[in-house]
Amino acid sequence: MIDFGSFKARDCGGSTRRSFLRTAATIPLAMSAGLPTPEAIAEAKSRAKAKSVILLWLWGGPSHIDLVDPKPDASMDYRGPFGTINTQTTGMRFTELLPRMAARSDKFSVIRSMVNSNNGHPGAGTVGLTGFEESPGPVQPNFGAIVSKHRGQTGSLPPFFYVGRGIPRDLPTRIEGYGGGTLGKAFDPFLVSASDRGEVSIPTLKMMPNMSPGRISDRRQLLTQLDEERYRLDAAKVEEWGHKYQSAYGLLTSAEARAAFDLTQESAKTRSSYGRSTFGQGCLLARRLAEAGVPYVQVNWSEYVETFTPGGDWGWDTHIYNFELLQDRHGPIFDRAYSALLDDMTERGLMEDTLLITMGEFGRTPRISNRAAREHWNQCYFSIWAGAGVTPGRVIGQSDPKGERPVSRPITPLMAGTTIAELAGVGAQQRAEMKVLDGGSVIDELF
Amino acid sequence: MNCFERRTSNTQHSTSNNRTSMFDVECSMFDGRIGVVLLAVFLFASADAHAAEPVRLTTDGSLKRDPRFVENGTKLAYCYDEGPDLVRMLQMKMEDRSITPVFEDAGNRHNLEPSWSLDGKWIAYTQCTGNLTARLVIHNRADNADAFITHAGRGGTRSPTFSPDSKTVVYAFAETGPQQLWSVDTAGKNKKQLTECSGITNWPTFTPDGKTIVFANSRENNYEIYSVSIDGSNERRLTENTIMDIRPRVSPDGKRIAFVSTRDGNYEVYVMNIDGSGVQRITKSEERDDYPAWHPNGKQLVTVSERDGEFDLYLFDVESTQLALGN
Numbered sequence: 077m078i079d080f081g082s083f084k085a086r087d088c089g090g091s092t093r094r095s096f097l098r099t100a101a102t103i104p105l106a107m108s109a110g111l112p113t114p115e116a117i118a119e120a121k122s123r124a125k126a127k128s129v130i131l132l133w134l135w136g137g138p139s140h141i142d143l144v145d146p147k148p149d150a151s152m153d154y155r156g157p158f159g160t161i162n163t164q165t166t167g168m169r170f171t172e173l174l175p176r177m178a179a180r181s182d183k184f185s186v187i188r189s190m191v192n193s194n195n196g197h198p199g200a201g202t203v204g205l206t207g208f209e210e211s212p213g214p215v216q217p218n219f220g221a222i223v224s225k226h227r228g229q230t231g232s233l234p235p236f237f238y239v240g241r242g243i244p245r246d247l248p249t250r251i252e253g254y255g256g257g258t259l260g261k262a263f264d265p266f267l268v269s270a271s272d273r274g275e276v277s278i279p280t281l282k283m284m285p286n287m288s289p290g291r292i293s294d295r296r297q298l299l300t301q302l303d304e305e306r307y308r309l310d311a312a313k314v315e316e317w318g319h320k321y322q323s324a325y326g327l328l329t330s331a332e333a334r335a336a337f338d339l340t341q342e343s344a345k346t347r348s349s350y351g352r353s354t355f356g357q358g359c360l361l362a363r364r365l366a367e368a369g370v371p372y373v374q375v376n377w378s379e380y381v382e383t384f385t386p387g388g389d390w391g392w393d394t395h396i397y398n399f400e401l402l403q404d405r406h407g408p409i410f411d412r413a414y415s416a417l418l419d420d421m422t423e424r425g426l427m428e429d430t431l432l433i434t435m436g437e438f439g440r441t442p443r444i445s446n447r448a449a450r451e452h453w454n455q456c457y458f459s460i461w462a463g464a465g466v467t468p469g470r471v472i473g474q475s476d477p478k479g480e481r482p483v484s485r486p487i488t489p490l491m492a493g494t495t496i497a498e499l500a501g502v503g504a505q506q507r508a509e510m511k512v513l514d515g516g517s518v519i520d521e522l523f
Numbered sequence: 524m525n526c527f528e529r530r531t532s533n534t535q536h537s538t539s540n541n542r543t544s545m546f547d548v549e550c551s552m553f554d555g556r557i558g559v560v561l562l563a564v565f566l567f568a569s570a571d572a573h574a575a576e577p578v579r580l581t582t583d584g585s586l587k588r589d590p591r592f593v594e595n596g597t598k599l600a601y602c603y604d605e606g607p608d609l610v611r612m613l614q615m616k617m618e619d620r621s622i623t624p625v626f627e628d629a630g631n632r633h634n635l636e637p638s639w640s641l642d643g644k645w646i647a648y649t650q651c652t653g654n655l656t657a658r659l660v661i662h663n664r665a666d667n668a669d670a671f672i673t674h675a676g677r678g679g680t681r682s683p684t685f686s687p688d689s690k691t692v693v694y695a696f697a698e699t700g701p702q703q704l705w706s707v708d709t710a711g712k713n714k715k716q717l718t719e720c721s722g723i724t725n726w727p728t729f730t731p732d733g734k735t736i737v738f739a740n741s742r743e744n745n746y747e748i749y750s751v752s753i754d755g756s757n758e759r760r761l762t763e764n765t766i767m768d769i770r771p772r773v774s775p776d777g778k779r780i781a782f783v784s785t786r787d788g789n790y791e792v793y794v795m796n797i798d799g800s801g802v803q804r805i806t807k808s809e810e811r812d813d814y815p816a817w818h819p820n821g822k823q824l825v826t827v828s829e830r831d832g833e834f835d836l837y838l839f840d841v842e843s844t845q846l847a848l849g850n
Contacts, residue, residue, distance in 0.1 A: 148744060157723045157741030159766035159785070172745075172766045172785045241607065247654060272585070272607065348832035352584050354607050356832070384679065385654040386631050389608045396655050396679050399723055403769070404588065408790070408811055412832075447678045448697030448723055 117228040124501030126431035126464035128366035131374045134436035135244045136381035136392030139450050140458045141442055141479045142402050145188045146171045154442050154478050157399055168471045173407030176415035182469040183418055184462035189473025189482030192438045192454040197246045197381045200437035202253030207490030210252045217257035219493040220372035222512050223500040224263045227371040232330035237365055238265035239358040240376030270357040274339040336368040349416040356413035363420055366430050398449035427463040431499050435459035442479040456481050461522055464499050472521045490516040577837040584833030588814055593639040596819040602635045610635050640689035645709050647683035647692045659694055661709055670711030674698050682726045687733040695725045726770050731777040739769050761799030774817050781815040781824055792826050803845045
């Protein structure tokens with residue numbers, strides 16, 4: 077079932093390929109300047125090792141010690157309550173919260189020496205997703221925006237998707253580095269969400285409450301409504317509006333997009349393998365988008381970092397209940413969804429040319445707090461890499477015996493972003509032309 | 524036994540009889556003694572396999588937790604994800620499986636881990652009140668009044684449970700270090716810390732005589748289950764392995780403890796004697812089985828079990844399940 081804004085797409089039978097073409101001809105591209113030509117897109121895609129990139133963004137700061145970098149020999153005030161289990165990778169143990177991933181560790185590599193220069197959520201999130209700190213002007217672009225600009229849009233699907241409930245944020249502040257940044261809002265992600273039952277929705281279109289299945293094929297009605305929306309916005313937002321709604325409308329009338337969003341086309345076995353969670357179904361949607369040729373998909377674990385707060389949607393920011401939440405909710409959901417995605421992509425032959433990365437903005441304090449939980453910790457955390465030529469079954473980097481700091485070469489988000497860009501075909505010259513990822517280097521240990 | 528269970532049992536019995544008849548005819552062609560032996564083996568295995576099938580109590584598949592039989596087993600309280608940002612407490616009437624909220628006016632706060640006093644007068648639960656803050660609520664059902672138990676600073680109470688005399692609530696909280704057990708009376712007075720342990724302490728549960736508390740603690744590298752007299756004496760470690768043993772629940776007769784362990788690779792439910800001996804496995808699935816709670820009859824356990832990605836409540840018959848799993 078697909079929920080396009082405020083209605084269910086499955087009930088909509090009036091949309092045709094012809095209507096899309098007519099509309100595409102009458103609605104001008106909002107931001108045609110700077111977009112690559114079809115020839116350039118084809119060339120960029122042919123150079124890319126990773127035809128698609130999927131980033132699983134564990135927003136809030138997952139504990140490295142309680143998941144993939146346990147310290148069973150540390151003292152009790154560090155190691156935490158979880159036992160450890162063997163993995164398929166020599167010398168690597170996980171906690172007992174990730175048994176499925178442990179059984180599949182020969183298909184991915186884990187970096188245990190990540191560091192972030194920032195220790196607060198919005199700031200660290202911007203560093204984690206752009207490689208750079210926030211700045212007074214526009215921030216550096218999200219890695220997805222860089223790939224999006226280089227690879228461009230083919231077909232009706234936007235080149236950069238966010239899968240999740242909203243732009244990542246904490247209670248007071250939205251993350252700055254979520255989108256196009258210095259490249260412009262044309263390269264912002266297109267937001268789509270999946271419920272725990274696999275119902276896909278486009279939050280952007282919820283601004284149009286009168287949209288109905290019958291009206292979607294009525295071009296005049298739709299254009300009138302879109303114009304009304306335009307007048308409601310101030311001039312500064314018109315550009316953003318144009319991009320968003322052009323993309324949204326293209327999706328509404330595209331059979332290709334409808335097919336990519338329709339999780340009911342998957343077998344019941346496949347859908348259930350990902351688990352009954354928004355993250356799990358979001359991972360399945362990401363796989364379908366990658367399969368449809370979308371260059372970059374970021375699956376957000378949650379919209380809010382806050383894990384236990386009214387209105388919060390269970391982010392990884394476990395200042396309280398760290399051990400209970402990881403054991404009751406986060407660990408099992410993540411373990412199941414990640415493993416299902418890995419299996420599914422492997423079975424479909426997608427791992428050859430799809431890069432799958434998992435990380436958050438930082439880890440959590442190795443020393444257990446006086447609230448029996450863990451706080452922010454940017455000086456050592458983890459990321460997980462698979463596909464697109466990454467050598468699997470490796471532990472890259474090492475943390476000290478308490479998990480406080482790397483004892484090997486620190487790996488930064490800038491290095492992660494540079495590696496992503498390189499694999500996605502955005503070479504050094506293109507990066508220099510875009511003025512992005514300046515000074516970044518590839519994580520050679522992954523290959 | 525409720526109507527649904529009786530129906531299930533009748534169906535299973537009928538199926539077994541049909542198979543027996545067919546088998547009987549075939550055996551008559553061979554040596555009669557062999558036939559009798561094989562028949563007995565078949566009947567035993569067949570009956571056990573059927574009896575081991577749990578009864579699925581819910582079908583909505585939402586993430587669930589904290590089931591508790593209440594009001595002499597006529598109702599089953601539990602928590603579920605009403606949406607991606609809200610955990611609600613519900614209660615199911617076992618007679619007709621109708622489901623209603625525990626509190627109609629619960630608002631938009633997470634409410635979880637409900638516990639009913641044995642006299643039926645009180646409900647204790649954990650309520651999220653703000654960012655990173657949760658309090659213990661003790662609800663007086665007759666007066667519809669609440670006592671709120673808070674601690675200084677941020678943090679949250681966990682796993683409230685009533686003493687068998689319904690006068691005291693014991694719960695877990697980390698105030699200035701390792702998470703400990705605390706107690707408070709039903710009026711919300713006389714709050715005091717009961718334990719002084721290293722590691723994380725959680726999931727207290729009383730024996731029916733009220734003299735012993737069973738709980739889990741992580742001081743030995745991972746969660747293990749312990750019992751201790753309420754005066755703090757006679758602490759005894761009941762489990763010993765390298766992975767977690769959590770959520771102990773003492774049976775109504777006080778002779779057994781249901782608990783969750785990952786000792787066989789994922790979350791499964793087990794039962795052991797009150798002294799830690801005789802561990803027997805109750806669930807066996809590649810998916811998660813968690814949150815065991817005894818029925819007051821002491822013969823059945825309800826669990827939250829994940830099947831094909833869906834989380835639902837399942838009722839297990841303990842004895843027949845143990846037999847079927849070869850315990």
